[in-house]
Amino acid sequence: MKITKSNLIKAVFFNIIFFQSIPHAFTLALPNPGMLGWDRRPLSININATNCPSNISLAPIVDSAAQTWNTVPTSNMTVRTGGPATSTIGQLTSEVTYDTPVITCSSNFQADTGLDANSSSAAAYVTLSGNKIVHGYILLNVQTGSQGHISNLNPSRLVIIIAHEIGHILGLGHSDDSKALMYFDVSAKTKSTLARDDMDGVTYLYQRNEPPDGIFGCGLIKNQTPKFTPLWLLLILFPLFVNFYLRNIQIMNLNMLFFILTMFALPAHGFNSNDLWKKVKETKYSIEMKKIFNEWELGKLAFKKNEESFLIQPIPTPGNDTYIGLYAKILIPAKLTTVIEVLKDTLNYINVYEDIHDIKLLEAKDDDTQLHWAFKGPMGTKTKYQTVQRIKLINNTKAVLIYGFAESEDLSAADGIILLQEKNNKTELISFDFFDADWGMLAKLFKSEIWKESCISNSKTNFTIRDLSAHIERGEKKTNYIKKFSAPDLNKAKQYCHKTVDRANQKTFETLILDILDSNINKK
């Protein structure tokens, strides 16, 4: 690659972004790589102020310093100021004390610590038992005449120094990172803040676990067999349940309710789950549609003139708060015969209807077809049903497709009728579709979603029929067809589907049909 200014900038940028090295250089307080921290939570720092200057109020300073270590979200250690301690320096150095950890003042700092009293103001020590810290203390320099005497420091500097020493008490050694509070020299610091390095150190020694071990069983595995409680099981299954239940909302609700009731609640109370399951084979909508099919002279139907290429409206369903009836119109740039070809190509419905997982042709006689469909369900192919559909050519320019469920395992109502009319080499498709409105509990929680979901689903199907027909009309191979709707189409459909329906102007099913169709409708 040619070395140009542009390439150099790119290389530097890439290196900064992707190969940033963070100096995680924290060390442990003692030369024991296996050491860990205190077992206590919280850790109280007790104060023996016997030798400390009377003009320095140590408790609030220690408290501020301790708070510095309580800001790490990934650590569960809380440090706080404890009570007054009585341990002397002699007891602390010989580890004979009951109020550890202790902070106290040393008037013989250089001798007690071995450090230069002119350059050091404090020192900290910890002792291990096994790999855990069990003892610790901080000595503050009050050696008369020394430059490191804490009286020479202002309170904010003393906070920084004590916070650094508390870091040692927690089990941390010095860091090579100058940004870290545990850097050996804190004279440059103006604020008592932790760097990532300090945070990593205290996180390494005191890990936080949210939620606490045991709730999901994770923490129990080490020591004992996980206890399978109903709560445990519920927490594991709940996200899956919510996802599948909501995703397959129309299809799934009765299934899931049935499953839950039969699995958990009902057997315990002696109910027979079969009593809950009642199939509804004929609905009032299917009766209405049969009326149209049987009583109206379909050949004389003429569609109302409407310039919109796509339209979708609700069909009111008296007595039901949800809108489950849909009237949709779409203009297809293809001849009637082509659209019929698409509608008759039942095995290709898997590419037309979004949720169909599997489809089989059970029976085909003349224009009557019986299909077995499988929808995507919780386990993939659980939801299955059979439909019967008939396509009837009225004349050269008009056709009707009527469909309904033969016997459904899951749905209680879904029927529809599609009217087709060819005009100027284009075909107008008008569909009356009825969806299952029984959404169970969710019908109460997300009532408005029933209309929207059904509406958008219907639109997508109509778009697919339109696009596929146009595709074939252009003489392109069907195998090249990929279902994907253009954004403007979907946006338009969503605009329709989002519309608030004026319930005050609801019409009956029959008056709506009259509205949609021309008034020159004649009965047989």
Place this chain on the structure above:
Amino acid sequence: MRANLYFKTIVFGIIFFLSSAAYALVNNSLYLGMGALSHGLNKSSQEANGETNTLGTFYYPIVAKIPFEIGFDWQIAPYAGYSYLLANQSSDGGSKTTYLFLGVPLVYNFNEVFSVEGGLTILWYTIEGQGGLKTSRNSTSTTTYGLPASYQRTRTIALDLGFGCTLADYHIALNTMVESLFSPTRRTYSAMLTFTYQLWEF
């Protein structure tokens, strides 16, 4: 003049952005990409004097996202990220830190481009020490310290609020994570920018 130029650039950018072909997150699809997690905004010391910086520490996870439709304009889009490949390595090689996280946000699509999301994310932060000893300065002398030798993992739960936009097969999201929400001292804000590509629809 300069402000005017900025304004024009922003307006042009918005127009260009909105006019691009776009689809909302496609349901039942696998989105795969890269993220940049800035952990601990304005939290950790970034200077020798202890001053904090707006941006925290960066981690670069590989991110996978799978959206599921749960209603009109609503999705659940579980996502997972792991910074294993680009783990933050200590300058002395003493330790390695990685972030692994799993989020389950609820997504609301305003339109075909923009969406907002909110939910809970669980984060696992791992510090893997290599062990050994190290001599560091201590006042005027030196002291030998231990280097972390074990593998320690911490687990936190964060409130996750985000904003996303989808351009054709690409999805960009900016999320804010709040750890220790109910603790005024520990509360930590982090930001994550993810850039994913729709790899597979199932």
